[in-house]
Structures are given as structure tokens and as C-alpha cells.
Amino acid sequence: MSSSTASNTTNGRHLFKEYPTGFPTPGQSTVYDTSASIDLDHVPLNGGVLTKLKVLSIDPYLRELMNPNLGTSPDFVPFALNEPIQGHGIVEVLRSENDKFKSGDFLHADVIPHEEYPLFSKEATETLSIVEKRPELPLSVYVGAARMPGWTAFAGWKEYAKAKTGETVFVSSGAGAVGSIVVQLAKHQGLKVISSAGSEDKVQFLKDLGVDVAFNYKTSDTREVLKKEGPVDIYWDHVGGDTLDAALENMNQYGRIVLCGMITGYNTESGDVPTQKLYTAVWRQLSLHGLLIVPALIEKYQSSFEEEVVAKLADGTFKYREDKRYGLEEASQAMLDVQKGSNVGKCVVVVDGE
Amino acid sequence: MSSSTASNTTNGRHLFKEYPTGFPTPGQSTVYDTSASIDLDHVPLNGGVLTKLKVLSIDPYLRELMNPNLGTSPDFVPFALNEPIQGHGIVEVLRSENDKFKSGDFLHADVIPHEEYPLFSKEATETLSIVEKRPELPLSVYVGAARMPGWTAFAGWKEYAKAKTGETVFVSSGAGAVGSIVVQLAKHQGLKVISSAGSEDKVQFLKDLGVDVAFNYKTSDTREVLKKEGPVDIYWDHVGGDTLDAALENMNQYGRIVLCGMITGYNTESGDVPTQKLYTAVWRQLSLHGLLIVPALIEKYQSSFEEEVVAKLADGTFKYREDKRYGLEEASQAMLDVQKGSNVGKCVVVVDGE
Numbered sequence: 001m002s003s004s005t006a007s008n009t010t011n012g013r014h015l016f017k018e019y020p021t022g023f024p025t026p027g028q029s030t031v032y033d034t035s036a037s038i039d040l041d042h043v044p045l046n047g048g049v050l051t052k053l054k055v056l057s058i059d060p061y062l063r064e065l066m067n068p069n070l071g072t073s074p075d076f077v078p079f080a081l082n083e084p085i086q087g088h089g090i091v092e093v094l095r096s097e098n099d100k101f102k103s104g105d106f107l108h109a110d111v112i113p114h115e116e117y118p119l120f121s122k123e124a125t126e127t128l129s130i131v132e133k134r135p136e137l138p139l140s141v142y143v144g145a146a147r148m149p150g151w152t153a154f155a156g157w158k159e160y161a162k163a164k165t166g167e168t169v170f171v172s173s174g175a176g177a178v179g180s181i182v183v184q185l186a187k188h189q190g191l192k193v194i195s196s197a198g199s200e201d202k203v204q205f206l207k208d209l210g211v212d213v214a215f216n217y218k219t220s221d222t223r224e225v226l227k228k229e230g231p232v233d234i235y236w237d238h239v240g241g242d243t244l245d246a247a248l249e250n251m252n253q254y255g256r257i258v259l260c261g262m263i264t265g266y267n268t269e270s271g272d273v274p275t276q277k278l279y280t281a282v283w284r285q286l287s288l289h290g291l292l293i294v295p296a297l298i299e300k301y302q303s304s305f306e307e308e309v310v311a312k313l314a315d316g317t318f319k320y321r322e323d324k325r326y327g328l329e330e331a332s333q334a335m336l337d338v339q340k341g342s343n344v345g346k347c348v349v350v351v352d353g354e
Numbered sequence: 355m356s357s358s359t360a361s362n363t364t365n366g367r368h369l370f371k372e373y374p375t376g377f378p379t380p381g382q383s384t385v386y387d388t389s390a391s392i393d394l395d396h397v398p399l400n401g402g403v404l405t406k407l408k409v410l411s412i413d414p415y416l417r418e419l420m421n422p423n424l425g426t427s428p429d430f431v432p433f434a435l436n437e438p439i440q441g442h443g444i445v446e447v448l449r450s451e452n453d454k455f456k457s458g459d460f461l462h463a464d465v466i467p468h469e470e471y472p473l474f475s476k477e478a479t480e481t482l483s484i485v486e487k488r489p490e491l492p493l494s495v496y497v498g499a500a501r502m503p504g505w506t507a508f509a510g511w512k513e514y515a516k517a518k519t520g521e522t523v524f525v526s527s528g529a530g531a532v533g534s535i536v537v538q539l540a541k542h543q544g545l546k547v548i549s550s551a552g553s554e555d556k557v558q559f560l561k562d563l564g565v566d567v568a569f570n571y572k573t574s575d576t577r578e579v580l581k582k583e584g585p586v587d588i589y590w591d592h593v594g595g596d597t598l599d600a601a602l603e604n605m606n607q608y609g610r611i612v613l614c615g616m617i618t619g620y621n622t623e624s625g626d627v628p629t630q631k632l633y634t635a636v637w638r639q640l641s642l643h644g645l646l647i648v649p650a651l652i653e654k655y656q657s658s659f660e661e662e663v664v665a666k667l668a669d670g671t672f673k674y675r676e677d678k679r680y681g682l683e684e685a686s687q688a689m690l691d692v693q694k695g696s697n698v699g700k701c702v703v704v705v706d707g708e
Binding site for chain 2: 064240244259260261262270271272273274275276277278279280281282283284285286287288289290291292294
């Protein structure tokens, strides 16, 4: 008994403790907890894989999974109270009873519990895949531009934007993990790109990405900018609400709108996102498409993604920017920062390593 | 001078007099006016066609064209003050300087001034086409189920609904001119059809059309009905607002929504139509499509429309219901009734004849 206790290692966890009604409060909505421990050498694997958490991706959608009233997708399940937050990340194999994975491998996990030593059951190992890392790119990019946010941007752009050279696109939150890839795909395809962000620093980043009209929505009126620079053929929405209305008022005939999250509603009690101008969709024959990155979309675009996005990130054609935090205890604050938009670049929590 | 005056005929007109802020008021927003006259025998045609108005179509969208703030489509222009209302209808040729049309021909006009003797200029005659009337159908059906509302239903259904046998569709205003064709197309294709209307009489009509779940939205709660009978794969929307929200809350994954007018907003000052639940579109990967019947869509589906809709109307497979008014002086009241939904069946104004 005493010998097994002696070999136990603290397994720090990032737990969901309380449904937030507004912004998630570090230490209250979610808590870093050190009460659990794990015997790394002896814990039974039952055909599964024991891992060490390396990098976590901190994305806006995590807040939406704290909404108990969310109409869920079969691919996304709201968080359970007193259980670890779940999100995507990269782990390193410590011990494995699965032939495909060996100690030292880096693995992607799209649904990974926020704990230092995740143990994947035999069934759960089917969701794991080896990180095919290019030497030019750090591991953290494989939870960002080279993985889920990148996939979301690329698959949504290919599937729904139906972009033509010479058209005009407006991207809200263009400096974000998804938005920054969207604006680069659009520039690469010869579109006029209008994009907004919430700080001068982010606006400068948009300019560095080649955005034609970059503006700070806190100091410039979105309606005025779109009226002057539009009409807009494609609107890539991350926020909903009044920004969506401003876009709806300035859309061109047959415009396409990609609804890629609505952060405006995430931090309210009801989750509602009031929109007033949807009637313009009728008169201008607009299409709106809800975008969630799901396995079917990933499969459809995965091979071209490697060539059209990851290769361009590796050779420097496409840029990325990261906001790295160190240690799982920083995950709560990182989640709040992402909701408030005070992160600068793709937010990742490096739990172990670089 | 006196001889030409003697041959003048009163040309009754239905004029747009004032922007309504709520429902259009007969005698105030629009006025039947008899101050104009026309010399039918001598008015110069300059290559055009002089006609006599036979039948007018009275549709919900006419109210939207009284909104001066409407973001217009190049295919639809808001009405000008002190000019006749314009809408679609059928005219009979009195005199013609166009070889394609001769006296006695019945012609379709999609944009026709509401006056008893419309004179089409040489350019405007290009928008006219001869009514290819089947003997089984009255002329009035050629402004209803066999024409624009029928086209709208058919083209929208083919282009955007992407219906599959066994799916569930919800159609609001299912007893209306467009809705009644949509529900019959859906039944014909083997879908489960849920549809709402605003009176017991209309609900009975829906049942006569074969609707599986017909309900009166004034006495039944739309959310409850959809929760019990859904989830909904396709929602055909005519109203927007809270009905759209109720549908959004009950949509299935990958659901399609056809936005075919938003009457909720037509009779308000701003024209805004508040929607709260659009965020569900993200999590359920919904698509929404604004539908306006435009030349490109008509051209794409016109030949199959004859076979799949008009032939079925003629042989009795598809049903239609008309609310006929007689005389151009009834157009104002007819327009108000359509906005309030107090018409029963497709509303037409028969200006001359059957």
C-alpha cells in the first residue's frame, strides 16, 4: 500500500465547476485542481494509452460548451460539472497497449481532458493520430493554424464561401486563429479583404497579413467602413449580433455568409444573439451557412489542406501568430482572455516542453 | 379639341400616396383615383402596346416595396409616391405596334402599373409574354399557382430545400399562395409535412392538401408542436421573427431554411425582424437561403414547372384556392387583407371579366 502510494504522481486537472452566466471566472467557473494523483508506472491501460499532456488549444467555442441549454451537435457535447474541460491538444505517449502508438510519439487528440496525464481507453485511442510534424513548425502550430482552426478556415472557405477573384470579403476577428487563415486564403485568391479586430496591435497584424482595409472596430464604425468599402460578397462572421447586422445591411446580391461562431452570445445568460436585419437576406438572395468543423468536412478537405495551408505555413507564405501560456494552471485565465479578445494571436497553453 | 375630349375614357388607377408606418391604410397609403383619362383610339403607341387590365395578383411582398429604406434588388424597385402601385397581372391587348402581340391576346406582365388601361412602351413590351392558358384553368390561376407564387414555391424548393424522402418539413403560412404549393410538393415527394395557418378554415384547407400536422398558430404553440413533431429538416419561412426562432430551436443537424419573405417586419416602421436564435445555425450546421423569384431562377426551372406543377393543377392532383375581388377599386383593401392574413386562398383582383 505504502509503496504504491509513494509512486503516485500529482495529476493536475482543469475542472468545470459552475455554469457561468457571463464571462467564465478563473477559480470559479473553472478551477485548477491538484487533488488527483496517478500511478504512472502501474495504472492499468486495458488496451489504451497513457500520455503526458504537451499543448492545449484554447478557442472561443470552449465557452459555448459551458452553456447547458446549447442545442448540441452529436460531434460536440457540453461539459459535465466537476469533470475536466475537454478540448483539442497534443499529448506524448508514456505507455501504450496499442500497436499503432509507442512511447515518445506525439499524438493529436480532438477531445482531450484538461489533465496532465490523460489516459485514453481502448475505444478512445481510435480518435488519436500521430502528429506528422514538419521540422519548420513548432508543435504548438499543430493545435493552431496547422490543425483545427486552420481546418475550420480552410474547409469553410472551400465549402461555403464560393469565392471568385475580384470579389470583396469582410472577416470579423480577422486576427484570430481562424480569421487570420481566412484573410490569407482570400488574399491568395485575389479578393479585396476588409477585416476588423479589437486593438491597434491586431490591426497591424492584419496589415502584415496583406489585408486591404484593416480597422479597429472599437474606434471605427463597422457600418461606415462597409458602406464605403463594400458591397460585401462574402462575410465571415465570428461574432453575430450588431456586426452581423452591419454586414447584412451591406451585402451584395447573392452574397454568402459563413457563420463561424457567435461570440457575442457566449457570455450572456440566455446565449441569445439578437439580429435585426435578417430580412435583407430575402431581398438580396443571401445564403448563410453555419460552420462547425466536423469529421465529414475534415475528411473532404484534409489532403488539399496539407498542400494549400500547412506547406504555406512551413515555407513562410502564410503567417501565424501565437499567444503562448505555460502550465495547465494558466488554462482558466487563457480561456477568459480568449472570450474577451485580450489574447494576441492563437492562444495555446504549453503544459510541458517548448 | 372637343372631339378628342369626347372620346376619352376614365383610366382608374391605384396610386401609392404615403409611406405607411404600419399596415397600409386603404384610402390613405394607397388610393383608387379616377382623375386620369385616356384616349384609347388615338393615344400614340410609339412601338408599344395598349392594353386593358384583366387580373391583378395581390401578394405579401407588395408591402415591402412601400418601405423606402428597403435594400433593393436590381429586379425589384420600391414604389414611387403618386404613381400607380406595380405588381404582376394579366392584360388583354387592345392595340399593338409589336408584331408578337395582337388585339385580344392575353399577356403576362410581371411589373404592371395598377391602372385600368396600361400602356407598355416599346422597351417595356420585352417584359410581356402570351399566357399559354390550359382550358381547365381559369385566367386568374395564371397570376397564382401557375405563375409567380407557383414559380417561387417550385424554384425555391428545387434550388434550396434539397428534400429527401422521409424528411420532415415545416411550412409557415402553408395555406398561402406559395405555401400551399410547397406543402403539396413536399407531400408528393414523401416528406412528413407540418404546417401552420391563422384560422380554422385555413387549417382545414391544409388538411385537404394532405398536410400531416396542420395547426392554428393562434391557438397552438409553434414551439410545442415542433418539439413534439420535429426535429425539422427543412423550414420554409414566410414570417421571420419568433416563428423563425421556434424553428431554429427545433432544426435537425444540417437543416435547410428557405427565407421566403418576412411578413412580420413588413408592417413595422423600421422593417426590422428580430431574431434571437440564429446561433443554433452554427451548432447544427444549418443553411439559410433568401429566396426571391428572379429571372435566372425562373429560366432554370420553367420547363419542369409546366410538367410538375401546372399539369398537376390542371388534372386536379394539386389543389389551389382563390380569394377573388372584383374591380380595381378593391385593390387597396385586398392588399391590407393579405398583410393581415384575412384573405382565404390566393388573393386576386379581377378588374375585367370572369
